[in-house]
Amino acid sequence: MPNKVFIATSLDGFIAQADGDIAFLDTYPPQEEDMGYAEFMSGIDALVMGRKTFEKVMSFGIEWPYSKPVFVWTQSLQQLPENLPKNVSLISGNAESIHQKMNDAGLKNIYIDGGQTIQSFLQANLIDEITITTVPVLLGEGIGLFGKIDSMKQFKCCQTQLFKNGYVMNQFVKQ
Ligand SMILES: NC(=O)c1ccc[n+]([C@@H]2O[C@H](COP(=O)([O-])OP(=O)(O)OC[C@H]3O[C@@H](n4cnc5c(N)ncnc54)[C@H](OP(=O)(O)O)[C@@H]3O)[C@@H](O)[C@H]2O)c1
Numbered sequence: 001m002p003n004k005v006f007i008a009t010s011l012d013g014f015i016a017q018a019d020g021d022i023a024f025l026d027t028y029p030p031q032e033e034d035m036g037y038a039e040f041m042s043g044i045d046a047l048v049m050g051r052k053t054f055e056k057v058m059s060f061g062i063e064w065p066y067s068k069p070v071f072v073w074t075q076s077l078q079q080l081p082e083n084l085p086k087n088v089s090l091i092s093g094n095a096e097s098i099h100q101k102m103n104d105a106g107l108k109n110i111y112i113d114g115g116q117t118i119q120s121f122l123q124a125n126l127i128d129e130i131t132i133t134t135v136p137v138l139l140g141e142g143i144g145l146f147g148k149i150d151s152m153k154q155f156k157c158c159q160t161q162l163f164k165n166g167y168v169m170n171q172f173v174k175q
Contacts, residue, residue: 070087
């Protein structure tokens with residue numbers, strides 16, 4: 001039951017600026033490719049999304065961009081806005097219990113999204129694949145993709161792709 005990360009970072013490893021701004025992702029907009037996003041999403045059964053990432057998506061004020069079920073991980077939110085599709089729901093508990101819930105629901109390929117969320121799943125040894133697209137800019141500070149872990153975790157690079165806009169995608173699988 002693979003849990004997968006698909007995320008973009010700055011050269012110095014940040015997923016957003018300290019205030020949550022992600023404008024740096026569009027520094028050099030891609031001309032043709034979607035940089036693997038559609039292909040990745042086609043292999044996903046559901047998303048587990050951190051509450052802060054969910055709030056960022058909502059702040060765009062656009063139509064809900066996901067067709068797959070989304071589980072918003074939160075201990076603080078009590079309810080979701082009513083205009084969201086029925087396959088968006090809240091989930092609480094820890095990484096292990098969420099993983100078990102996905103398993104019990106027959107959801108196999110899970111997209112884990114949000115910095116703290118990814119870190120919690122990594123700490124629990126529950127990340128099997130990490131795809132990082134590096135945006136060649138330095139931010140100096142911001143919200144990091146990775147944080148403290150108790151023990152070394154080994155991955156193997158299985159694919160690298162350089163896009164025309166200079167972004168580099170590296171895909172790693174758990175060893
Ligand atoms: N560069 C990219 O590709 C990319 C992708 C995704 C997100 N982002 C950006 O990253 C930022 C958000 O990331 P983030 O790291 O700040 O937060 P996040 O992981 O999106 O959300 C954190 C929240 O998720 C819940 N959560 C996470 N781990 C938990 C745990 N172990 N136990 C219980 N609840 C847990 C908590 O919600 P409660 O506080 O409600 O309990 C926590 O505050 C946004 O700015 C977003 O735009 C960037």
